[in-house]
Amino acid sequence: MTEAMIATILSGLVLGSLYAMMASGLSVVWTTLGVFNFAHGALMTLGAYVAWTISEYLGLGLAAGMVAGTLAAALAGIVIERLLVRPFYTNRNMLLITVMTTLAAMIIIEKGTQVIWGPRLKQLPRIADGELFIFGSAISVHEALIVLIAPVTLIALWAFTARTLTGRSLRAAGQNQTAAALIGIHVPHAYGLAYALSAGLAGFTGVLLGSIRFLTPTLGSEPLVKAMTVVILGGLGSLGATAGAAFVIGFLEAFLVLTVGLYWTPSLLFLTMIVVLIFRPNGLFGGRS
């Protein structure tokens, strides 16, 4: 294997891990509320900036920053659900309306971060310094850790939604509100919790991303589009399928960057998604149509 190939695989792994974390957060909100949360990327940005403030500006360390960034995003998620999503639960056009309201949230957060933190580029420190060499290709320890953290996070998320009573109640509220209420699940609480969980995950992912890229108000918005591609390609449902699709997109992106270059990569990714959906309307792993 050539060095370029190995570098591509490593890059695909890192990208796939980040997309998997983003897409699984999106998918939690989609499967419980039936809302596509366009503010997800902005919540990542918010998490990264809050982490920077705690870790760098106040000098309290990255661990504290990570916790604060996650919590701040979760809190913002609760506010978004309360103010911009909940009023429209019973509206027939809820899906369309929440596209607009969550887009509004995205813009408000983006502009807000610009106002609060200013235009100067910032960066978060890495979890750990140093590099690893795999078959002669270098990968930073930080990126290697992301590759490890992603599956752990996904398994934890899966265990929560599939094995705990609270997690199951979120899925139940998503599948049948009436039946959920009748067995004693307070559906609005379940929705709020799902949003907080998803947003917290976004904040955490944003902190990880903020050590690889510079912090800008649109830090999360560009990968958000890829994460949405992943969710759709995975078949809008199970976490396993979402994770699988994330790595497919991650590897494909790394490969396309190597072969056709950065300029055409996004277009080709979208084209791939459309072609896949023509032949497999329920996504890569979505089963029969």
Added chain:
Amino acid sequence: MTMLLEADNITAGYGAVTVLRNLSLHLSDNESIGLFGPNGHGKTTLLMTISGLVRPSSGSIRYDGVDITLNRASDIGAAGLAHSPQGNTLFGEMGVAEILELSAFTRRAKVQRKTQMERVYSLFPRLAERQKQLARTLSGGERQMLSIGCALMCAPRLLMLDEPTLGLSPKLKEELGIAVADIAKSGTPLVVVEQDVQFLLSLTDRLYMIEHGEVVREIDRTDAPDHAEIMKLYFGGDSDD
């Protein structure tokens, strides 16, 4: 005799449509009641109003001595007023056992989860054979059993069943009837909605006939009408129109 459920002068509907009109009924602690009447005259709406899924515009509902008229559906369920709704589709993407476990969601239900689970599986052996099967792939009869099973997992103080045998074969209907009778015999009061008056008389102590959202007749099991008279009840109103 203490009252377990009292609905007093309930008026309710959907938006501008009024379905229930000053409807009152009651159920004491140690009896079961049946509701019957023509299609579309408000039986399901009545159960949904009691469960907190539909808000009455006037009237009051007391359950176990407490006014629950404006309570949330989830709190009413948590208080042990279980409801197996008509045509319940449950949670399609979950398995049978997972749904049953989840249905013991509230604190009072959780402590009885194991015993109730065994009870559900012994009442409905078909469910025990299909623990991993997804709810959306169950047959109509199996889904009905699961719906009743879920309501039992809530550890009910009062169990409301909306047309539990709708669309089932006579054999399956009998099977379900035996299971429901078993539940009643174990001391859980029932509110059962059914079209088949004989079936209701075999399960419950008193019947209410509901027409145009009102109680038009109350029937005691001890002086129940015969088949011909029941037919007249159902069809007699139509010839007056």
